Amino acid sequence: MKIQLAQTLRDYDKKNLPKDMFAGLIIMAVSIPISMGYAQIAGLPAVYGLYGSVFPILLFALFSTSPQFIFGVDAAPAALVGSALLGMGIESGSAEAMSVVPVLTFWVAVWLLVFSLLGAGKLVNYISAPVMGGFITGICTTIILMQAPKLLGGSAGTGELPELLLHLWESLPGLNVPSLLLGLLALCILLLSKKIMPKFPMAVVLMALGVLLSKYLPLQTWGIATLSAVEPGMPEWSLPDLSAVPFVDAMTISLSVAVVIMAETLLAENSFAGKNGYRIDDNREIFAFFMGNSVAALTGCCPMNGSVSRTAMGEQYQAKTQLTGIVAGLSMIVLLLCGTGFIGYLPVPILTAIVISALLGATEFDLAARLWEVSRTEFFIFVGAFVGVLLLGTINGVLIGMILSFSEMIIRTSKPARCFLGIQPGHKHFRDLTESDQIHAVSGVLIYRFSSNLFFANIAVLEQDITDHITPETRAVILDASGVGSLDITAADRLGILYHKLKEENIRFYMTEHIAGVNDQLRKLGLGYMIEEGAVRRTIHIALKDMGYQRPYPLEGGVDNEERSASRKRADNRVQEFVWAFGKESEEQIEKQIALQIEQLKQTGDVEELLHGRWSHMEALDEDEWLEHLEEHLKEIVNISGKDEETLAARLETHRQEVHDRIALEHPELAERFKERRHLLDDHLKERRPEVYEVVVRMRQKKEQEKEIGEKYGRSSSNTEKRGRKKPEGGRTLDL
Structure with missing residues (x-):
């Protein structure tokens, strides 16, 4: 495996610099509440969440092949480590927890290195788009439910859907109305600004307003929580004490966490890559996970994961390369050294609204709606992965989705196209x-x-x-x-x-x-x-x-x-191209196309364009049917265009006759079939639009009379011309 540093920064386009830097600052700001909360869930002091947002994110940015994905402290690994501590009877935030968690992070990094060397990244190829969509949507929904109690003035939830709903219910008696109103107002402003001004940094504006509110209004008196103050300074580097955790326990716990990190992050990365039209190297990404978690272990942090919420925030502000992650990591260093006092003024409801807003943008319920229309089987696979993540957790949700995908593949191949x-x-x-x-x-x-x-x-x-x-x-x-x-x-x-x-x-x-x-x-x-x-x-x-x-x-x-001759074969092969393209829906599609043309007629007044349709290069039979459908709309076209009814009917009939003459001249073997089909179309028109049919018949009778008169006088004129010409010696006819 060939390793290249800063691959996404090669041949950097300078026009992306402002977007990448601005998005990096936004991600740093958003990481403050997210990473501090998840660090506490993992059993560490809140400040370790900020430490995890420095060197791990920098190392990941240098080794990743994804131009937009962001690394950091995230929900799933934090929850797994936190539950492991509870199982071992270790108190969250204690000195023992601070020695155990880095050991688990170290072994997680080792497992990720093994996965990378074994080429485990190819496993993601067996996970379909509905599984990815359901998985991402399930993760986003889970984190939203985790964050929701903070809007009510409570603490973040943990666990799966039953535990999250129970925690939300238990938070209701302690509801703080000012906190809820502030959070909902911020969320409404964010969602509205996404539609009206998608590129405007409303999150930054709201954070600045939150600081001003905390400084000049008694928010704490009203029960609105702010983030805890953090002591300035950088993390200390040290090797984890591997003896702090029994080897077997360390191996089993870290393996499950490493599998979750690999599966969740690769799925999310491939989802963003597919949506934005680029490719990643899965095994290189696992190696980047290893690098990020290695440095996390050396700085005492919990295991790190790819962050959907931070990546969604970067996407919202048009981040283009991993310079975004580098700016986020470097600016977090500046914050830790010089600006930790600012953290204590940030209102929790506003920060929670920012996180929820970003996560709502990352959900893929629109994909579920599309799948419902085109493939119910794939829709239920999406639902299976989504519900699996919500009810059973990340890894079980992925497994359920994969099982459903393989089942669907077997069902699909058992009923192939034939x-x-x-x-x-x-x-x-x-x-x-x-x-x-x-x-x-x-x-x-x-x-x-x-x-x-x-x-x-x-x-x-x-x-x-x-x-x-x-x-x-x-x-x-x-x-x-x-x-x-x-x-x-x-x-x-x-x-x-x-x-x-x-x-x-x-x-x-x-x-x-x-x-x-x-x-x-x-x-x-x-x-x-x-x-x-x-x-x-x-x-x-x-x-x-x-x-x-x-x-x-x-x-x-x-x-x-x-x-038949080659030219006749080609003609015969193409005459029903519209029917070939749309099958049983061809008549319905012709009507739909004509309806669009009539709408355009209201704007342009160009009747001629109606004669040829939106489907260019139609062949004879298709064009004839198109004109027959147009005749059914004759009254409507007359009302819109203001043209004379008989003139329009005559124009349509002339065009249909041109089509017939063309096919009779070029492919006479089709002329009789064309004539038979014309009678069928006439019967159809007579049945559905008898008043239009009467106009058309009158036009045909009139044209026949004109043709007879033309032929009669044409012969007389021809005889006169012949009498008025003589041939000279050169054989050319001269007009006298």
């Missing part, structure tokens, strides 16, 4: 029979495409599909295995049974289109006889040839399948 194939007359490529009514099955042959590896969970689907579609006329079954890259022994055995069953019924079975490596698997799995008997062929065409079928293949229903 279809039966046919041919469009005049073409040679096989396509899904449901794609268009122009595609027909090859007579007597089932051609079946299966788009997944074959294994125990989906082989029954293949068998069922094939057997359900066999008819007395079926002479052969051809499996298009282009999507099959491997098969297991269960699938191989069942495939052999299907092959013999079809053979007994005098139905040939072919396996085609797969990669050569699948043939090696077939031989190893005992299906070599299929290859030897000619049932495994390279392409569908070769399998059909083996049956005695030659191009053009006979199609079911006696459909004509003559060879």
Whole structure:
């Protein structure tokens, strides 16, 4: 593993400097209440939270490949260490706790180094976006519930959802109204400013106002808490006393904490990376966790984690590189040396509102809404990870999400995409029979495409599909295995049974289109006889040839399948592109597109644009249907544009005639089908818009009369012209 320092600062763009520095100062300020609170949860004095916001964050910033993630004292590791101390009977904040916690942090760092060397970062590849989203949202919701009692004038909660709700309930009798009002007011201002002025540093303004309120108003008399004063100075460096904790206890406790740090931080980092369009090196990140926790152990701090709340705050203020973390760490040094007196004036409700506001911005409930619309299965995976984190804690929530992801993957692969194939007359490529009514099955042959590896969970689907579609006329079954890259022994055995069953019924079975490596698997799995008997062929065409079928293949229903010119094939292939794109929803989509065009007509008044639609380069049949739908809206278009009804109807009919003439000239083999389809569209229009249909018929009759008159007088004019011309010797006709 190649290690590079300050990777995100290489080729630094100076235009990001103000944003990175400002975001770093914001994160330093926000870290004060967060880190002090979590340090106390971990069993250490509050000031150690500030110590943990100096050197660990600096080391992480230098080694991380993430341009935006922030390291520091965080909820999950602090809660795990705090509960471990309680289990060992060690009093929080005692001298014994101050000697035990750094030992646990040291072993956490050792485990993280081991994980990095083993390449454990690849495990995150098996965690899906719904799991990540549910996990992040669960973490954010948990921390919000932890912080909520501080708005009421109480202390932060710990544990999972039941303990947090119980703590919140128990805080209600001690409700401090001024504290609640101040916190809610600050939260409302922050949320409103995010919508109105997202780049304005409202958090800093509120912190400054909070200091002024504490200085000039009797907040403490009103019961509004402020942060505890901190003595100035930097942390002392020392090696942890490893004998302070029994080796077995240290190993088991630190392992669980290290797993939580790795899983939670990598998940969160990858979530932010995916959202903002960059990539991270997972193993390098674990090494950065190791470096941060190593220096935390040497300065007496609790285990460190990636902080979602601080990162969300940095994102809000457009932080672009790890210079943000470096500025946050260096400014915390300045604060510890020179400005700790300022800390005692910060009102807890305002700081809590700032943290909650940042966490609300990091939740991904919008992803849950999207998943509900597109995939209920993935929605429930999101909910599973979310509820798992809330009820069972970080690591259990991740495990639940991963189990659900693997279950969903098995379910998805057990019902893969598959279809039966046919041919469009005049073409040679096989396509899904449901794609268009122009595609027909090859007579007597089932051609079946299966788009997944074959294994125990989906082989029954293949068998069922094939057997359900066999008819007395079926002479052969051809499996298009282009999507099959491997098969297991269960699938191989069942495939052999299907092959013999079809053979007994005098139905040939072919396996085609797969990669050569699948043939090696077939031989190893005992299906070599299929290859030897000619049932495994390279392409569908070769399998059909083996049956005695030659191009053009006979199609079911006696459909004509003559060879056509390349240009005609292309035209025939594209005439129903809109239907191909939108399938059964094509008419609904045309109506939607026309509705958008009519809305635009209200703004521009450009009727001509309606004739061509928003979908550029429509082909003949699609364009004809588009115009038929436009005719249904004739009255509405007349009212908006102010144009004459008959003029508009005539324009539409002229355009439709142009389409028909074009297709008749370029592809005469389609002209008759085009004419038949036109009658169907007319019947449709007559049924739905009879008044428009009457106008259209009148226009057609009028145009026919004009055409007849034109042809009559055109012939007379032509004869007159001929009489008025003579040919000179050069053969050119001259006008007299």
